[in-house]
Amino acid sequence: MIERTEHDVQARAAIKSIDIDGHSVAFSAGETILEAAQRAGVEIPTLCHDPRLEPAGACRTCLVEVEGQNRMVPACKTPAADGAKILTETERVDRHRKTLLALYLTDHPRDREVAERGAPNELLDMADRYGAPRNWGTMESKRDARDTDRNPYIHFNADTCIACARCTRYCEEVEGVSAITLAGRGAETTIATADSLSLLDTTCEMCGGCVDVCPTGAMGEKMPLTRSAKPERELKKVRSTCNFCGVGCQLDLNVDEEAEGGNGRVVKVTSPPPGTTTNDGNLCVKGRFAYDFIHHEERITSPLVRNENGDLVETSWDNALRVAADGLRGVAERHGANALGFVSSSRCTVEENYLVQKLSRAVFKTNNVHQCAAT
Numbered sequence: 001m002i003e004r005t006e007h008d009v010q011a012r013a014a015i016k017s018i019d020i021d022g023h024s025v026a027f028s029a030g031e032t033i034l035e036a037a038q039r040a041g042v043e044i045p046t047l048c049h050d051p052r053l054e055p056a057g058a059c060r061t062c063l064v065e066v067e068g069q070n071r072m073v074p075a076c077k078t079p080a081a082d083g084a085k086i087l088t089e090t091e092r093v094d095r096h097r098k099t100l101l102a103l104y105l106t107d108h109p110r111d112r113e114v115a116e117r118g119a120p121n122e123l124l125d126m127a128d129r130y131g132a133p134r135n136w137g138t139m140e141s142k143r144d145a146r147d148t149d150r151n152p153y154i155h156f157n158a159d160t161c162i163a164c165a166r167c168t169r170y171c172e173e174v175e176g177v178s179a180i181t182l183a184g185r186g187a188e189t190t191i192a193t194a195d196s197l198s199l200l201d202t203t204c205e206m207c208g209g210c211v212d213v214c215p216t217g218a219m220g221e222k223m224p225l226t227r228s229a230k231p232e233r234e235l236k237k238v239r240s241t242c243n244f245c246g247v248g249c250q251l252d253l254n255v256d257e258e259a260e261g262g263n264g265r266v267v268k269v270t271s272p273p274p275g276t277t278t279n280d281g282n283l284c285v286k287g288r289f290a291y292d293f294i295h296h297e298e299r300i301t302s303p304l305v306r307n308e309n310g311d312l313v314e315t316s317w318d319n320a321l322r323v324a325a326d327g328l329r330g331v332a333e334r335h336g337a338n339a340l341g342f343v344s345s346s347r348c349t350v351e352e353n354y355l356v357q358k359l360s361r362a363v364f365k366t367n368n369v370h371q372c373a374a375t
């Protein structure tokens with residue numbers, strides 16, 4: 001028999017578990033049914049849920065049955081309770097999902113070409129996955145839009161909005177800005193600004209987080225649309241580090257691989273999913289929208305060195321590095337290492353800044369090294 005200390009006994013007693021579809025899942029205090037299910041790999045559909053936001057229980061797609069309770073409960077908002085038996089795949093849950101998704105589709109475009117002009121539409125994906133009927137009646141969306149908003153980055157397509165409030169909650173809870181809000185009642189509920197102002201005339205910081213969290217693309221990015229870029233589904237995502245400041249946020253360059261004669265073109269930037277990188281799915285206005293410089297015609301794309309007339313001319317990397325090394329060595333030989341100074345940038349990565357100070361201290365033996373973030 002294994003001997004247990006009093007501490008072991010107390011620790012075992014503290015472990016709580018919930019039963020999800022016949023599998024026992026341990027959970028920590030404060031976790032919801034959805035969080036426990038996700039950790040156990042059980043799929044529960046969600047539309048209004050975002051791990052960065054307080055649960056709202058708004059969309060009702062995550063309803064599950066709890067044994068012994070008459071009413072189904074929203075898994076995203078209901079705390080896991082020790083010993084509870086949760087059922088996520090019953091005939092009743094399936095009927096609820098089909099009905100709910102079919103109702104959403106009554107005033108939502110069903111054709112992907114119309115409904116998915118920007119980001120992937122999670123509602124249509126979900127309707128396909130759960131076999132929601134597509135032959136229920138239709139009605140025109142009664143939501144008001146702000147079609148004339150002159151801001152250059154964000155558009156709102158009222159027809160595809162499902163009033164899940166992810167955008168407004170993100171704006172309030174993550175950005176702390178509250179530039180947008182839910183307005184109206186029932187089928188007329190829409191996303192509005194104060195006095196229907198352009199986002200440019202509100203407190204909006206153009207972070208684009210509302211675009212990122214929107215499950216249907218109703219809150220979408222303007223530039224790819226005005227440039228007739230391919231839908232996001234057809235673009236290749238390439239993970240990169242934002243170079244606008246020293247924070248080092250991770251972003252995904254969305255590349256149209258066939259553009260530019262097969263060289264590829266970045267047509268959009270999106271943030272990696274929350275919880276996967278240090279920026280937790282967030283980006284600022286520069287990181288998300290200021291990507292035009294990548295293919296700008298005035299961008300310097302090859303090294304330049306001065307010729308005998310002092311004019312900058314294109315050259316190879318090998319030659320440029322040789323010229324720079326000769327110049328640095330020449331100054332050090334003529335005037336001593338402390339005649340050199342190395343200035344780096346907070347726009348470079350940590351690794352690049354490390355290499356600059358290594359070059360300065362280890363190769364040229366001078367501590368004259370500086371970086372703009374230090375000032």
Ligand code: SF4
Binds near residue numbers: 170203207
């Ligand atoms: S861009 Fe950012 S600040 Fe502006 S409305 Fe959207 S979430 Fe709010």
Ligand code: SF4
Binds near residue numbers: 161165167168215217
């Ligand atoms: S715009 Fe998108 S995120 Fe905002 S309420 Fe509508 S569907 Fe939800």
Ligand code: FES
Binds near residue numbers: 045046057059063076
């Ligand atoms: S995800 Fe639970 S109610 Fe929307």
